[in-house]
Amino acid sequence: MEQENKFVSMIKDQRITIIPEFQLQSGIVLHDVSVAYKTWGKLNQKKNNVMLICNVYTGSADFTEVWSPLMIGKGKAFDTTIFFVFCANVIGSAYGTSSPLTMNPDTGKLYGPTFPLTTPRDDVRLHKLVLDSLGVKQVAICIGGSLGGMQVLEWALVGKQKDGDEEFVKAIVPIATCAKLSAWAIAWNEVQRQIIYNDPLYCDGYYDPENPPSRGLFIARMNALITYRSRNAFESNFGRDVKEHDNYDANEPPFYQVQSYLHYQSDKFIKRFDANCYISLTHKMDNHDISKGRGGDVNNVLKSINQPALILGLKEDVLFPISEQYKLAENIPNSEIITLGIEDGHCAFLNEIDTLNNLILGFIKKHLGEIYDAKIESEFDE
Amino acid sequence: MEQENKFVSMIKDQRITIIPEFQLQSGIVLHDVSVAYKTWGKLNQKKNNVMLICNVYTGSADFTEVWSPLMIGKGKAFDTTIFFVFCANVIGSAYGTSSPLTMNPDTGKLYGPTFPLTTPRDDVRLHKLVLDSLGVKQVAICIGGSLGGMQVLEWALVGKQKDGDEEFVKAIVPIATCAKLSAWAIAWNEVQRQIIYNDPLYCDGYYDPENPPSRGLFIARMNALITYRSRNAFESNFGRDVKEHDNYDANEPPFYQVQSYLHYQSDKFIKRFDANCYISLTHKMDNHDISKGRGGDVNNVLKSINQPALILGLKEDVLFPISEQYKLAENIPNSEIITLGIEDGHCAFLNEIDTLNNLILGFIKKHLGEIYDAKIESEFDE
Structure with a gap:
């Protein structure tokens, strides 16, 4: 069931796929699940030149609205002439994938506050179904920061290709993220939820779409924004x-x-987000724990990540401190870690354009030379 | 006009003095200002054995409710056998000094949200009037953390004694504080105010005392509590x-x-605080800037502090980071700085009991030996 609302219509040229049935990590089964996604560039013959971008917390399938245009295009980190770039909206978000704003086909009513709990792992499993439907054989590289970085780690753990010995995802770039959400970040999420709950217009989540609890969402965002920056910035x-x-x-x-x-x-x-969706995403983040259902030991699970990993952290990150990035780097065997940012906090990775272009391009050339060089050669042939 | 409310009655054995007229730093004049205070121990003949405790943000005149009993009494940091210990409630607080809960004698109505803006400097000037009325000639040592530490710095700048060449305050111990409030701390205060403003029971501050905006205050406190701790704690x-x-x-x-x-x-x-009072204190903190009216250069003002200063900071303080303590130490000429705490944040200074006892006692013996030894000798004489 495709959702139509004012937020979805903000995203240009996205496609929506319907997955008839999808079981969440919680066991709950959703029906007629919408997945909003966008692609850039072309899938090659081997169907393995996929660059997967996992967008930030309140982002849509259009990562180009968040990341700098100076990082996108020929010769840049997100090179759409070489890669088939794919980005999908997460479950619970306001921008087209199933969410509290969607009609529940089992009841005929909007999900609203009854929308089930989801996890970054759910997003990865759902988005993989879309990649499968597009004929993708392998993801060359998966990149994302913050909530997107949580998905990147889950993508690394998807396992082998259906018909091959190689990992489905060949290389990963997790940025300013974590293997399991900390008590600290859960605490911030809790405050933000409570702020929205206490808005007189919230009405336990059954609010009037024309008169939503905007003030609560406004204050929750204010709270979040502080945690995205730093004292010194x-x-x-x-x-x-x-x-x-x-x-x-x-x-x-x-x-x-x-x-x-x-x-x-x-x-x-x-003006661009919904309160119930916001709450849904805070719970999704709280539920992030890559060790859940995989033995419970985060370090062991990280050690099982075989792919080359470029881990990027922000020096002054209040929310996902650099110590959490080091924890990733210490455990993922084939990883390197780079610290970005002089004094700004969590969100600064979106501003470190030159550094990111250089680092990601270098990482691609080192680990995905085959795809990169093949494309360069085919250009010479043309 | 003495205020009577359920919060004031929570504080045992405090005294209330009325100051007929008091001009705030803003220029506004208050009439019949209540000042709630408590004392422990005896003022000596020279009336110079005063230990001034500036209590924390939402504390009362009874600092013993916040600080550990293991720090109070003979041989401890707060030695009531040697010192005449004085602690007064700040303006705008719920515990007896004039505040939004007080009757405005100029209108005959409660101040409520019309209570004027105040600063830590106002508190110091007001509390000094009480010390004067008690006959105090000199404060031997002034100790306080957080908002209390802001007052400690303002106490250091009160100047010379009325009839002497010595500073009115001889030595200071500012803890986990700052010379002027940072944008970061202002941001947190702003969020907490907005949370309370948006409570449906707040009614622009004219709420029913029997049905106050408790949920908003609850969430604001939740927000503050996170900033008082640390990610690792x-x-x-x-x-x-x-x-x-x-x-x-x-x-x-x-x-x-x-x-x-x-x-x-x-x-x-x-259960122990009022929403309008809380808002009043956030504004007080925002207004803290020791350079205001003193030339505007914080470093220069710090350099003019002549007293010996023991500066204590918390390693993982999110709200008043250790860098701000170093700024105090770099500029106050006769200062030493000690970093407390392994991983806990701002509020941890209240838990570092043994360390604080040792540090403060050592500082007292070094810089206030005259008062300390005189007392010890008089005990031998008895």
Whole structure:
């Protein structure tokens, strides 16, 4: 059942596939599951030149709206002349894959707050069905940060190809992520949920779509935004600067630049996202644990990742600290780790354009030379 | 006008002084200002054996409810046999000093959300009037953490004694604090205010005292509590442990131990604090800047602090990071800095009992030997 709502219509040129039946990690079975995805470039004859981008938390299937255009295209990290680039929306998101905004075919009503719990592993298994339907034999490289990075780790654990000895995913680039969500990140998610729950318009999730709990979502986003940056970035960007004039001497509190920033960004966000979807994604993140159902020992599971891995972390990441990236690097046997960012926090990976272009291109040439060179050669032939 | 409310009655044996008129840093003049305070021990003949404790954010005049009893009494850091210990409640707090819960004598109504903006400097100036009324000539040592530490820095800048060449405050121990509030801390305060504002019971601050916006205050406290701890402390205390049983496989989200902790602590808090008072304190903290009205250069103002200073910081402090403590130490000429805590955050200073006892006692013996030895000698004489 294809979902139609104002958020889905924000995403241009995406395709929607319907999966008739899909069992979640929780055991619950969903019917008529929509999966929204986009592709760029062409699948080669061997059907193995796939670059899989796992988008960020509140992103859509269109990763180009989040990542810099300077990273996309010929000679860039996301080279659409060499790779068949694929990006799909996660379950529970507002942008076209099944979510609280979707009609539940079993009841004929919107899922709303009854939408089931999902995990990054669910997303990977669902998106793989789409790749299978497109005839993809192998993913050359899988890249993603934050929630996307959790999926990247799950992709690494998908296993071998159906008809081959090689891993289905050949190489991975997890960025600013973790193998299991920390108590710290669960705590932030909990606060953000409670903020939304307490909005008078939330109505236990059965709110009027025309009059949603926007203020709660606004404040939850404000909270999240702080965790995406860092103390030092805020200090150098805003300090104690005051918006307009310093009316401190009147009996009205000054409106500091940092407040203005948080209000402006959160105001943009509530125009493009839904409260129930937001809550669904916080639970998805809380449920992330690659060791679940795989023996329970995260280090052992990481040690079983055979693929070459380029692990990227942010020095000042408050949410997924660099120590968690080192934990990945210490356990994934064929990995290298690079620390990005001088003082900014979690989200800074989206801004480190030159560094990322160089690092990802270098990693591709080292580990996926076959695909890269084949393409370059075929260009000479043309 | 003495305030009477359920929060004030929670504090045992405190005294309330009324200051007829008091001008705030903002220029606004308050009338009939209540100041709640407590004392322990005896003022000596020279009236200079005063230990001033500046309590934490949501604390009262009774610092013994926050600090460990193992730090209080003979031979301890807070030695009430040697010092006349003084602690007063800050303006805007719920525990007896004038606040949104107080009657405004100019209107005959409760201040509520109209209570004026205040600063830590206002508290210091107001509390000094009480010390003056008690005949105090000099404060031997001033100790406080967090918001209390901001007051400690303002106390250091009070200047000379009325009739002497010595500083009014002889020595200071600022703990886990800052010279001016960072954009980062302002951001957290802003989120917490917005959470309370959005509670349906808040009513722009004119709420029913019998039906206050407790849920908003609960969530704001939850948010604050996370910033008081650290990622690693949460991880080692809670990890991904689930309260009761792991009901992950049902379609109900697990209730993680870290959620349980936040709910439990925040539930305790809303029984002992008021929403308008909480908002008032966030603004007070935002307004903290020791350079305001003193030339605007924080480093220069710190350099003008003549007193010996023992600066204590927490290694993993998220809110007032150790870098801010180093900034104090680099600029205050006669200072030493000690880093406390292995992995816990901001609030850990309250738990470092043995270390604090040793450090503060050592500092006292080094810089206040005259007072310490005089007392010890007089004991031998008895």
